[in-house]
Amino acid sequence: MELGRDSDTGGQIKYVVELARALALMPEVYRVDLLTRQICSPDVDWSYGEPTEMLSLGSYDDFEDVGESSGAYIVRIPCGPRDQYLRKELLWPYIQEFVDGALTHILNMTKVLGEQIGSGGLIWPHVIHGHYADAGDIASLLSGALNVPMVLTGHSLGRNKLEQLLKQGRQSKHDINATYKIMRRIEAEELSLDAAELVITSTKQEIEEQWGLYDGFDVKLERVLRARARRGVSCHGRYMPRMVVIPPGMDFSNVIVQDTGDVVDDGEAVQITSSDSSSVVPVSPRANPPIWDEIMRFLTNPHKPMILALARPDPKKNLTTLLRAFGERRALRELANLTLIMGNRDDIDEMSNGNAAVMTTVLKLIDKYDLYGQIAYPKHHKQSDVPEIYRFAAKTKGVFINPALVEPFGLTLIEAAAHGLPMVATKNGGPVDIHKALSNGLLVDPHNEKEIADALLRLVADRSLWNECRKNGLKNIHLFSWPEHCRTYLSRIALSRMRHPQWKTETSTEDEDLESQSDSLRDVQDFSLRLSVDGNMSISNPADLERMLKSQNSLGKNNGAEDLKPLTGKQRTMSGRMESMQVEGPETKRFGSLTGAHKAQPLKKRRRLVVIAVDGYDPATNNPSSRFVSLLQDLVKNIRSDSSIRVQPGLIISSALTKSEIVAMLNSAGLSPIEFDALICSSGSEVYYPASHQDDNGATDNIDLHADKDYSTHIDYRWGYEGLRKTMARLNKSDAENANNDKILIEDTKNCNSHCLAYSVTNSDIAPTVDQLRQRLRMRGLRCHVMFCRNSSRLHVLPLLASRSQSLRYFFARWNVDVANMFVVLGETGDTDYEELLSGTHKTIIVKDIVEGGSEKKLRATGNYGREDVAPAENSNMIVVEANATCDLLLDALK
Ligand SMILES: O=c1ccn([C@@H]2O[C@H](COP(=O)(O)OP(=O)(O)O[C@H]3O[C@H](CO)[C@@H](O)[C@H](O)[C@H]3O)[C@@H](O)[C@H]2O)c(=O)[nH]1
Numbered sequence: 097m098e099l100g101r102d103s104d105t106g107g108q109i110k111y112v113v114e115l116a117r118a119l120a121l122m123p124e125v126y127r128v129d130l131l132t133r134q135i136c137s138p139d140v141d142w143s144y145g146e147p148t149e150m151l152s153l154g155s156y157d158d159f160e161d162v163g164e165s166s167g168a169y170i171v172r173i174p175c176g177p178r179d180q181y182l183r184k185e186l187l188w189p190y191i192q193e194f195v196d197g198a199l200t201h202i203l204n205m206t207k208v209l210g211e212q213i214g215s216g217g218l219i220w221p222h223v224i225h226g227h228y229a230d231a232g233d234i235a236s237l238l239s240g241a242l243n244v245p246m247v248l249t250g251h252s253l254g255r256n257k258l259e260q261l262l263k264q265g266r267q268s269k270h271d272i273n274a275t276y277k278i279m280r281r282i283e284a285e286e287l288s289l290d291a292a293e294l295v296i297t298s299t300k301q302e303i304e305e306q307w308g309l310y311d312g313f314d315v316k317l318e319r320v321l322r323a324r325a326r327r328g329v330s331c332h333g334r335y336m337p338r339m340v341v342i343p344p345g346m347d348f349s350n351v352i353v354q355d356t357g358d359v360v361d362d363g364e365a366v367q368i369t370s371s372d373s374s375s376v377v378p379v380s381p382r383a384n385p386p387i388w389d390e391i392m393r394f395l396t397n398p399h400k401p402m403i404l405a406l407a408r409p410d411p412k413k414n415l416t417t418l419l420r421a422f423g424e425r426r427a428l429r430e431l432a433n434l435t436l437i438m439g440n441r442d443d444i445d446e447m448s449n450g451n452a453a454v455m456t457t458v459l460k461l462i463d464k465y466d467l468y469g470q471i472a473y474p475k476h477h478k479q480s481d482v483p484e485i486y487r488f489a490a491k492t493k494g495v496f497i498n499p500a501l502v503e504p505f506g507l508t509l510i511e512a513a514a515h516g517l518p519m520v521a522t523k524n525g526g527p528v529d530i531h532k533a534l535s536n537g538l539l540v541d542p543h544n545e546k547e548i549a550d551a552l553l554r555l556v557a558d559r560s561l562w563n564e565c566r567k568n569g570l571k572n573i574h575l576f577s578w579p580e581h582c583r584t585y586l587s588r589i590a591l592s593r594m595r596h597p598q599w600k601t602e603t604s605t606e607d608e609d610l611e612s613q614s615d616s617l618r619d620v621q622d623f624s625l626r627l628s629v630d631g632n633m634s635i636s637n638p639a640d641l642e643r644m645l646k647s648q649n650s651l652g653k654n655n656g657a658e659d660l661k662p663l664t665g666k667q668r669t670m671s672g673r674m675e676s677m678q679v680e681g682p683e684t685k686r687f688g689s690l691t692g693a694h695k696a697q698p699l700k701k702r703r704r705l706v707v708i709a710v711d712g713y714d715p716a717t718n719n720p721s722s723r724f725v726s727l728l729q730d731l732v733k734n735i736r737s738d739s740s741i742r743v744q745p746g747l748i749i750s751s752a753l754t755k756s757e758i759v760a761m762l763n764s765a766g767l768s769p770i771e772f773d774a775l776i777c778s779s780g781s782e783v784y785y786p787a788s789h790q791d792d793n794g795a796t797d798n799i800d801l802h803a804d805k806d807y808s809t810h811i812d813y814r815w816g817y818e819g820l821r822k823t824m825a826r827l828n829k830s831d832a833e834n835a836n837n838d839k840i841l842i843e844d845t846k847n848c849n850s851h852c853l854a855y856s857v858t859n860s861d862i863a864p865t866v867d868q869l870r871q872r873l874r875m876r877g878l879r880c881h882v883m884f885c886r887n888s889s890r891l892h893v894l895p896l897l898a899s900r901s902q903s904l905r906y907f908f909a910r911w912n913v914d915v916a917n918m919f920v921v922l923g924e925t926g927d928t929d930y931e932e933l934l935s936g937t938h939k940t941i942i943v944k945d946i947v948e949g950g951s952e953k954k955l956r957a958t959g960n961y962g963r964e965d966v967a968p969a970e971n972s973n974m975i976v977v978e979a980n981a982t983c984d985l986l987l988d989a990l991k
């Protein structure tokens with residue numbers, strides 16, 4: 097791993113890779129896929145371009161009959177410019193594309209695993225785990241598209257970072273937002289809280305003081321809701337994710353603890369042998385590791401105790417304050433050396449601005465305090481050098497210091513403790529919890545140079561304190577082991593409410609199938625729950641495994657999907673930033689197959705879709721505009737009558753209009769609903785499939801619109817219609833009191849449906865924006881998707897992950913039509929859910945001058961992020977055309 101290469105290659109990478117490996121070794125887990133961005137550029141290692149890479153074999157590799165796919169894998173998904181590394185703050189416009197690519201991979205895997213170990217059924221992921229804000233956003237959308245539970249780990253939180261940066265007073269909020277895209281990140285974190293079943297934190301402090309800053313999380317409300325749920329009392333549609341502290345582990349395999357006993361210090365070494373144990377084994381003395389020589393060449397007396405800091409040269413790691421504390425305190429300089437390991441660098445001019453600024457200040461301070469001979473700051477180190485660096489510091493009876501302004505957890509502190517090195521650490525963040533568990537050093541205010549110098553001096557000078565801290569750290573370090581982490585992790589997941597796609601059928605014979613299928617599902621679910629709750633129960637017994645697989649096989653047949661090759665490619669190299677994780681366990685092989693026989697299922701036969709999602713409304717009436725209607729007529733008639741299109745695509749209308757409004761519009765345009773394969777109505781809250789009745793002579797006598805009931809079930813997650821309706825009424829009342837008692841929103845009961853609360857907006861200029869409304873609802877524990885439509889004249893409140901863009905992903909999962917084979921036709925603006933439709937793997941056709949108004953002004957209040965943080969301004973999948981050229985363009989593309 098290239099840790100410390102830049103601000104994106106830090107502790108999270110190590111955490112996620114080690115977690116993936118450790119999870120894959122758990123007997124309950126069959127496979128872990130670590131999804132990250134693919135980069136094919138000569139500027140980065142070639143392995144970043146590899147689509148798959150094996151991280152480790154899983155615990156099932158011994159069994160011949162459990163397929164060849166178990167283990168932990170990195171899977172790289174293309175998104176954004178393929179040949180360019182982009183720092184994490186610039187990835188936001190490519191989230192939708194990543195989601196679609198990830199969906200393709202997951203759907204492939206459900207089939208591949210089904211064939212390998214599920215006898216042709218589909219095997220869905222057990223959970224989707226997002227790490228960091230961007231992957232949280234992605235995991236929310238994937239979890240919604242697949243109806244699979246989501247887990248979240250924040251690692252480092254945007255609201256906290258914003259607070260700290262504002263406190264430093266060096267940048268305005270506007271500048272911070274421009275540099276760090278912090279508002280977009282915070283919204284991703286809020287969305288992650290909306291969707292996650294479970295949030296894993298490294299410390300208690302992270303729950304109370306960091307997640308507590310979010311609209312969507314409130315420690316007290318969480319407790320109240322949990323207590324109500326336990327007593328079986330209604331929560332009125334309010335939800336809070338469960339938060340659980342599970343500190344990360346560390347890989348002890350390379351840890352060698354030097355025996356620095358006071359009586360004899362003869363260089364004999366002891367080694368921690370297993371990840372679960374702190375037992376020590378003597379190993380023979382050996383020559384100095386090369387990194388020791390590399391450090392020693394800086395120092396006049398390398399035998400003095402080493403004060404060690406190991407952190408990326410990120411301003412928030414506060415290394416310059418440490419340098420000042422050291423430089424100012426003569427006694428400390430006389431007693432000890434300072435070693436700074438600050439990532440790897442070739443040329444400071446080529447480092448990112450923030451990191452380069454830190455390095456320049458460090459060099460200036462070294463010169464100012466004339467620290468030559470007393471400080472080491474090597475340019476390079478390898479991963480294998482890191483344990484040796486800690487060992488060197490411990491051997492000299494040194495101290496590890498982490499003076500970060502805030503440290504969310506602090507992996508380096510447990511690494512230091514595992515090597516018998518006492519610590520001085522910031523009192524802001526995770527170190528407080530680490531100190532409580534290990535009691536291996538002193539906590540300090542990172543802004544206070546004197547306090548830092550005092551603490552370092554105490555530990556370096558007081559031998560008995562040093563010995564006690566070292567001993568304490570070693571004694572309890574086993575608390576931070578990955579197997580321990582995984583056991584708690586899996587048992588917490590087992591307590592979450594598990595969800596998975598379960599398509600239902602409509603005809604009576606299929607209902608019978610469904611009954612028996614549900615019985616099997618219940619059996620297997622019970623079985624899997626027992627498996628996971630008891631973390632020690634293993635499926636290492638092949639008979640258990642066989643029993644489980646058999647019971648899954650009774651769930652049904654393949655959905656007739658095209659054959660897709662398993663992803664293999666077992667290169668053993670490592671890569672950069674990890675985006676999200678998918679965990680699959682054998683117990684998840686409970687999910688049924690897509691028997692899929694909805695009465696009307698034309699989409700199943702389609703391989704390509706044209707989705708008309710133009711929000712063209714007449715500004716005077718807010719009804720469909722004539723420009724839009726004539727484009728619609730043009731598209732339908734030409735596509736349906738063009739015999740040179742070899743395989744007719746499916747046609748879909750996707751709109752804020754209700755089903756009856758769409759039908760009325762089609763009638764007035766002389767079009768029949770039967771021309772369309774599906775209608776996405778009321779902004780994605782309902783899906784209908786038109787089907788024709790035939791009389792006894794085979795003549796069509798009527799057209800039915802079949803509601804997709806599976807879609808209804810699919811989007812029902814965290815939907816609390818009544819609770820929301822009442823809260824909306826209360827909010828509306830208080831807004832009215834501030835606006836001369838004029839109601840801004842009037843409930844539009846005739847346009848509501850069971851998954852859509854509809855309102856007429858009386859004055860769109862003073863109506864709250866989407867982000868303002870969402871904030872008020874989140875603060876009350878209400879999770880939903882709020883959107884304005886029809887030139888801001890209407891407001892729809894929908895289930896959290898119901899939207900027009902998510903419904904396309906549902907079609908992919910449900911009917912096997914890859915999003916990449918969809919053409920989405922849009923205007924230049926539209927309803928407030930418009931920007932989510934702009935990017936993804938589909939082709940986007942933007943028609944000029946077809947939408948006159950749009951609702952985008954109601955999307956975000958000033959000071960928030962912009963469209964450029966949601967979708968790229970241009971991409972090769974997007975084209976802007978004149979209205980009269982749209983049809984020809986599409987026909988050409990379809991031939
Ligand atoms: O030059 C360096 C700098 C760091 N590291 C390693 O990288 C990791 C750094 O982790 P940490 O110091 O914890 O910090 P961050 O990179 O900032 O990681 C974030 O994510 C971690 C995992 O959740 C949390 O422990 C941190 O608090 C959080 O800030 C450690 O394993 C270090 O050994 C190196 O190998 N070389």
Ligand SMILES: O=P(O)(O)OC[C@H]1O[C@](O)(CO)[C@@H](O)[C@@H]1O
Pocket residue numbers: 103104105106107108109228250251252253254257
């Ligand atoms: O400074 P930020 O934006 O909070 O980012 C910190 C994140 O980036 C990394 O440093 C890179 O791995 C992570 O360790 C951490 O989760």
